[in-house]
Amino acid sequence: MKKIYSYFLVFCVISIATILFIYVQSNNNETIENNNSPYTLHVIDNDSAWIYEIYNNDSLFIRQEYIPALKGKQSFKTKEDAEKIGNLMLKKLSKNAFPVISKKELIDNNINFEKI
Incomplete structure (x- = not known):
């Protein structure tokens, strides 16, 4: 047994x-x-904020200086936050989805922002 x-x-x-x-x-x-994919992500340090840029075959396609879907101009506080949202945008672009980020997606990805 x-x-x-x-x-x-x-x-x-x-x-x-x-x-x-x-x-x-x-x-x-x-x-x-x-x-x-023809899209590439670059994350840039801009003083105390972070920016992500998405290039389509070496030409600038999207430059995101502020956290999307929020009121006002709130910058990404960490490189990781900018990378998370940039990668999410890359996934949407590679699936031919509309490149829009919602507030729910920010919360789901634990992005730091001020709730106004």
Whole structure:
């Protein structure tokens, strides 16, 4: 009876490892496909604020100095915040979606901003 449990345990471990391997490979393929996109992201330090720029085949397509979807002019406080929203915009552009960021997406990505 112990042998059956041992075989079952080995089977489960191999199955889980196979599933994880397939999952990682599929995520790597998505990243490779995104590298074929004509869009690239650049994050720039501007004194105490951060800016992201998206280029389409080496020409400036979007320059975002302020956090989108907010009232007033609030700058990105960290490089990570600018990168998160820039990458979100890249994903939308690569899917041919309308390049708009909502306040909900800012909250979902934990972007620091003042609530006015």
